Amino acid sequence: MRFWQKSRHNIIELSHYLAKPHLLFYALPWLMVLLILGTIAQKDLGVYVATEKYFNSFITWMGPIPTPGGLSTIGLIFIALTIKFIFFSPWQWKKSGTILTHLGVLLLLIGGIITALTSKEGFMIIPEGQEINKISDYRARVLNFYQDEQIIKTVSFRDLKIDQVFEIDNIKIKILMTCDNCDAQAPSGQYDNLQGLAVNMELFSIPEEKNSEVNFSGLILSAETGKTAQNGTYIVMEDIPKNPILKGDSGNIEIKLERAKTPLVFGIHLKDFRKIDYPGTNKAREFESDLLVQDGDLEWPVTISMNQPLRYKGYTFYQSSFDTREDKEVTVLNVVENKGRIFPYISTLIIFAGLLLHSIIRLQSYKDKAI
Amino acid sequence: MKKIYFFILILLCFMPYPSHGSEGTKINVGAWSSLPILHEGRVKPLDSFARVTLKSFAQTDSLRGLSASEWLALSVFDPATAVYIPAFKIRDAESYGLSKTKNRLYSYTDLGKIIRDNQDNIQKLIQIDEKEWASSQFNLMSHYQHYILYTQILRSLTLILPINEEDHNFLDFKKRQKELDQKTKSIIKNKGTDLEKYTDEEKEIAFLSYQINVIEQSANGNVLFRIIPENWEQKQTNWLSPWDIILSGKGSPKSAEYMKIWQQMAKTYHTDDVEQWSQTIESTKTYFDNPKLRVEKYYNMLNLLHCALIFYIFSFLFIVFSNLANNKKRWRNNLEKISFALLISGAILQSIHIILRIYILERPPVGTLYESILFVSLICVLGFVYAAWKQKSKIGILLGGLSGILLLTTAQGFVSEDSMGTLVAVLNTNFWLGTHVLCITIGYGTCLMASLMAHYDLFMRWQHPEKGEALNQSYQNLKTVVVLSLLFTTVGTILGGIWADQSWGRFWGWDPKENGALLIVLWLAWLLHSRVSQHLTKIGFIVGSAFLSVVVVLAWFGVNLLNVGLHSYGFISGVAFAIASFTIFELALIGGLWGLENKKRTIYEN
Numbered sequence A: 001m002r003f004w005q006k007s008r009h010n011i012i013e014l015s016h017y018l019a020k021p022h023l024l025f026y027a028l029p030w031l032m033v034l035l036i037l038g039t040i041a042q043k044d045l046g047v048y049v050a051t052e053k054y055f056n057s058f059i060t061w062m063g064p065i066p067t068p069g070g071l072s073t074i075g076l077i078f079i080a081l082t083i084k085f086i087f088f089s090p091w092q093w094k095k096s097g098t099i100l101t102h103l104g105v106l107l108l109l110i111g112g113i114i115t116a117l118t119s120k121e122g123f124m125i126i127p128e129g130q131e132i133n134k135i136s137d138y139r140a141r142v143l144n145f146y147q148d149e150q151i152i153k154t155v156s157f158r159d160l161k162i163d164q165v166f167e168i169d170n171i172k173i174k175i176l177m178t179c180d181n182c183d184a185q186a187p188s189g190q191y192d193n194l195q196g197l198a199v200n201m202e203l204f205s206i207p208e209e210k211n212s213e214v215n216f217s218g219l220i221l222s223a224e225t226g227k228t229a230q231n232g233t234y235i236v237m238e239d240i241p242k243n244p245i246l247k248g249d250s251g252n253i254e255i256k257l258e259r260a261k262t263p264l265v266f267g268i269h270l271k272d273f274r275k276i277d278y279p280g281t282n283k284a285r286e287f288e289s290d291l292l293v294q295d296g297d298l299e300w301p302v303t304i305s306m307n308q309p310l311r312y313k314g315y316t317f318y319q320s321s322f323d324t325r326e327d328k329e330v331t332v333l334n335v336v337e338n339k340g341r342i343f344p345y346i347s348t349l350i351i352f353a354g355l356l357l358h359s360i361i362r363l364q365s366y367k368d369k370a371i
Numbered sequence B: 001m002k003k004i005y006f007f008i009l010i011l012l013c014f015m016p017y018p019s020h021g022s023e024g025t026k027i028n029v030g031a032w033s034s035l036p037i038l039h040e041g042r043v044k045p046l047d048s049f050a051r052v053t054l055k056s057f058a059q060t061d062s063l064r065g066l067s068a069s070e071w072l073a074l075s076v077f078d079p080a081t082a083v084y085i086p087a088f089k090i091r092d093a094e095s096y097g098l099s100k101t102k103n104r105l106y107s108y109t110d111l112g113k114i115i116r117d118n119q120d121n122i123q124k125l126i127q128i129d130e131k132e133w134a135s136s137q138f139n140l141m142s143h144y145q146h147y148i149l150y151t152q153i154l155r156s157l158t159l160i161l162p163i164n165e166e167d168h169n170f171l172d173f174k175k176r177q178k179e180l181d182q183k184t185k186s187i188i189k190n191k192g193t194d195l196e197k198y199t200d201e202e203k204e205i206a207f208l209s210y211q212i213n214v215i216e217q218s219a220n221g222n223v224l225f226r227i228i229p230e231n232w233e234q235k236q237t238n239w240l241s242p243w244d245i246i247l248s249g250k251g252s253p254k255s256a257e258y259m260k261i262w263q264q265m266a267k268t269y270h271t272d273d274v275e276q277w278s279q280t281i282e283s284t285k286t287y288f289d290n291p292k293l294r295v296e297k298y299y300n301m302l303n304l305l306h307c308a309l310i311f312y313i314f315s316f317l318f319i320v321f322s323n324l325a326n327n328k329k330r331w332r333n334n335l336e337k338i339s340f341a342l343l344i345s346g347a348i349l350q351s352i353h354i355i356l357r358i359y360i361l362e363r364p365p366v367g368t369l370y371e372s373i374l375f376v377s378l379i380c381v382l383g384f385v386y387a388a389w390k391q392k393s394k395i396g397i398l399l400g401g402l403s404g405i406l407l408l409t410t411a412q413g414f415v416s417e418d419s420m421g422t423l424v425a426v427l428n429t430n431f432w433l434g435t436h437v438l439c440i441t442i443g444y445g446t447c448l449m450a451s452l453m454a455h456y457d458l459f460m461r462w463q464h465p466e467k468g469e470a471l472n473q474s475y476q477n478l479k480t481v482v483v484l485s486l487l488f489t490t491v492g493t494i495l496g497g498i499w500a501d502q503s504w505g506r507f508w509g510w511d512p513k514e515n516g517a518l519l520i521v522l523w524l525a526w527l528l529h530s531r532v533s534q535h536l537t538k539i540g541f542i543v544g545s546a547f548l549s550v551v552v553v554l555a556w557f558g559v560n561l562l563n564v565g566l567h568s569y570g571f572i573s574g575v576a577f578a579i580a581s582f583t584i585f586e587l588a589l590i591g592g593l594w595g596l597e598n599k600k601r602t603i604y605e606n
Helices: A002-019 A022-045 A047-055 A070-087 A093-118 A342-370 B002-013 B046-058 B068-077 B108-117 B119-127 B135-154 B170-174 B177-191 B200-218 B242-248 B253-271 B274-286 B291-302 B304-324 B329-361 B369-391 B394-412 B430-463 B468-503 B512-532 B538-546 B548-556 B558-562 B576-605
Strands: A059-062 A065-068 A120-127 A131-147 A150-156 A165-168 A171-179 A182-185 A202-205 A218-224 A232-237 A245-247 A252-277 A284-295 A298-305 A310-312 A315-325 A328-337 B036-039 B042-045
Touching: A002 A022, A002 A070, A022 A047, A022 A070, A022 B512, A047 A070, A065 A070, A070 A093, A093 A342, A120 A252, A120 A315, A150 A165, A171 A202, A202 A218, A202 A232, A218 A252, A232 A252, A252 A315, A252 A328, A284 A310, A284 A315, A298 A315, A342 B468, B036 B046, B042 B046, B042 B291, B046 B068, B046 B135, B046 B291, B068 B135, B068 B253, B108 B119, B108 B135, B119 B135, B170 B177, B170 B200, B177 B200, B242 B253, B253 B274, B291 B304, B291 B329, B304 B329, B304 B394, B329 B369, B329 B394, B369 B394, B369 B430, B369 B468, B394 B430, B430 B468, B430 B512, B430 B538, B430 B548, B430 B576, B468 B512, B468 B538, B512 B538, B512 B548, B512 B558, B538 B548, B538 B576, B548 B558, B548 B576, B558 B576
Parallel strands: none
Antiparallel strands: A059 A065, A120 A131, A120 A328, A131 A150, A131 A252, A165 A171, A171 A218, A182 A202, A218 A232, A245 A252, A252 A284, A284 A298, A310 A315, A315 A328, B036 B042
C-alpha cells in the first residue's frame, strides 16, 4: 500500500515538475542544438541521412556519446505540454491566449506523430499518352521474378543476404554480392562462367549518395538450371533493360531489380505535359499536367500544376518534376498519403488566435496598469 | 510643424535626380524611354532595360552627361558614335595594355581590343567548366559576355538606320538585294576583284551589296531588343526584335506599321528634329498606352529608396544632436520634432516605393531576398514610428532611424542588376507570398525591432541604472515585441509548412530554410518560458532578446549558404564572411554591454 502511495506521490511530483516551464529551459536549447547540427550536417550527409540521424531518432550519437535525439526531445516536450494542458492549465480569461496557443502546439505535435506513423510517399513517372496505376517508392528496391510478365516472387532488396539461395521453377539462384550504390568495372576474374552483362562488367560497391533515391543498386547472382548452357554468374541492375532471362520447367523467368511499388485502385493517364516559360526566356513560369483519372467505369480530366495538386481517395498528387524521354514528355508526380495533414491547418488557426489573444490581453493589462 | 515640412521640401530639392538633358543632341528621350520591351521574361519600359544593361556594364545606371535611356538611344540609333562612349567598367584594364582612366570606364572599341587580343584564351575557356576559371579568367569571360551583349544592342536597329546620305536603309535595299548581288557577280566576273578597275558606279554597287550582306549576316541571332509583340492581341505573348521579325518572317501588318514608326524615330534622331521626334513618339500611343510602363519609369527616376535612406540618416543625426542640446529645451524639442518628421517622411517614401513595386510587379513585395530586406526595414521603421508616437518617446525615433539606415544599406548588398526579376515557378503564387512570406518577414522585422530595443536597453542600464521606471517601461515594451515576434514567426512558419504541403506534399521536411524559421520560434519560446520559470532574469531576457539579431540573420541568410534542400531559389554565396563578422561583432557588443551593465549595477546597488 505504501509503495502505491509513494508511487502515486512520485507521479504527481513528476507531473508537477513537467507541467512547469522548467523542462523547456533545458529541452528547447537542446532542440536548437540538434536543429543547428542537423541542418549543417545536411551539406555533407544529405537531407535524408541527416534528418534520420538528428531528427527522426530517439538517440543521436555524438561520436561515441549517446544523446537524446529529435524524437525523444520532442516527445518529452509533448508529454510535458499534455500534462500541463490537461491538469495544470489556469482556466482564467487572463491566460486564455496561452492556453489556446498550447492547444494549437499540442494539435500540431499530434498531427506530426500521425504523419510520422502513417504517411507514405512515392512517385509516379507517366509518359504522355500512358496510364500508370502504381506508386514507386523513393528508396525501397525489390528483386522481382517474372513469368509471362506476371510477378511470381518478390524479395526485398534490403533483406537479401550473401549466399542466400532461392529455388524458382527448378532454377537454383544464389546471391553472390549486393551493392546499394554500384559502379561497374571490367571483370576481375573472381566469378566463373560469366553470362549476360557479367561478360563485360563486374559490379562493385561505392559510397551511397547523399540522397538515397538516386543510388544505383545492383547485385551479382549465380544460377543453376537443368540446362547447363545458361548456368553461370549474372548481373542484375535497376533501370537496365537487359535483365537475365532463364528457362525454367514451366517457362522463362526474368529477374528484375526494381523500385518497390504500391498498386492504386485507380489509374492516372497523362494527356499532356506543359512547361510554360516566361516569354522570351527558358525560365519556367509554370509546370502543368493534363491528367485523366480513371476509376472503374468513371473517368474525368484534371489539370495539376505547381501549388495545385490533385487529391483523391486519400492520396495527393503533386507536380514534382518532368523529363523528356525518346521525344516524349514525361511528368513526374510526387504522391503522398498522409492522414495527419489536416492538423497543421487547424493548429495554425488556433495558435494564431491564441498568440493574438495573448498579445491583446497583455497590451490591455499594460494599459490598465498605466492608468 | 509647417516649418519642419518646409525644411523637408528644401531637402527634397537637393536629392540627386538624373537629368534628361543629353550632350550633343537636342532630342529628349523621356517619353521614348517609356516604350515597352520584353526583357528577362517581363515587359518593362526601355528605361528599365537601359538601366539594367548599363548597370551590368558600368556598375552604375547613368554615365557622366548621359542618362541610361540616353545612352541606350545613342547605342541603337547612332551606334557609330556610341562605340566611343566609355560605358564598361574594366578594373583590370592595365593587364590588357589599356591605360588607366579615372573612373575605370572604357569604350566598346577598347573592349573590342581586349576581346581580339584574347580570342584564343576565350575559346579555350569556353570549353572549360565555369567553376574552374581563375578570377582573372572569370573577368575576361565577363568582358566577353558584355562585348557580345552590347554588340547585339548596337546592331538592334541596323536594319532601319540610314546607310547612305539619301537616308536609305537596309530594308530599302533589301528589296533590291538580289539584283545588287547579281550585278556585283557580273562586275566581278568581268573585272575581277581589283577595285581599281571599277567605275564609280560599279564601286558603289559592289560596296552596297557587300554592306547589305554584312549587315544581314551580323544581325543573325539578334534577339535582345524585343520591342514588337508577336501577337498584338494576346497579353502573354512572346516579343520579337526587329531583326527577328525580318529573318523569321513572323511579322504582321501592325508590326510593319510599328517598325515604320521606329524608322521615323531613327531618322528624326539623326536629323535632331525635336518636333518631329515628339510627334513620332506621340504616335506610338495608339499601339501602347500602358500606365504601368510610365509608372515604372518614374519609379526608376525618383529613386525613393535613396531619398528614404537620406531621410533616415538625417532623422538619426537630428535625434543624436537633440540629445547633445540637453540644456536648450527649445532647441531640443525642435530637433526632436524635425527628426520625427524626417522619420515619418522616410517611411512614407519607402512605403510608396514598395507600393509602386507591388503595382508594377503585380505581386506582394517579398518575392526575393532583396525585397524581403526592404519590407523588413519598413516594418521596423513603422513599428518604431508607432512606438515613438504612442509613447512620445525619442527612443523610437532613434531606433527607427537606425534600423532604416542599417537595413537599407544591407539591402544594397543584395540588389541584383535587375531588382524586378521574374520568380521561379514555385514562388509564382500571390496567395502564399501574401500570407506565409509576408507573415514571416513581419516576424523577422519585429525580431530585429526587439533586438535593437534590447541593445538600447542594455546601453541605458549601463549608463543610467538609476532610471528604474523608464527601464521597467522599456523592458515591458521589449516583452510585448517579443510576444508579437513569436506570433508572426510561429504563424508564418506553420503557414510555410502548409504551403510546402500544397507544393511538395509534405508539411515538414527539415529543410534548412524551414529549420531556420523554426530556430527563431524556438529561441523566442525559450526566452518567454524561461522568464516565466524564472530561469532567466530580466537582464538574461534582455541579453537573449539582443541575440535575436544573430538568430534572425542565421535563419534569413545563413541557411541559404548551405545550398541544400528545396528552397533552391534562395541560395546565395559570398556572404559567409559577412555573417561570421556580424555574429562576432554582436557577441562582442552584447557581451561587452552586459559586462559593463553588470559592473555598473553592482556599484549602484552597493
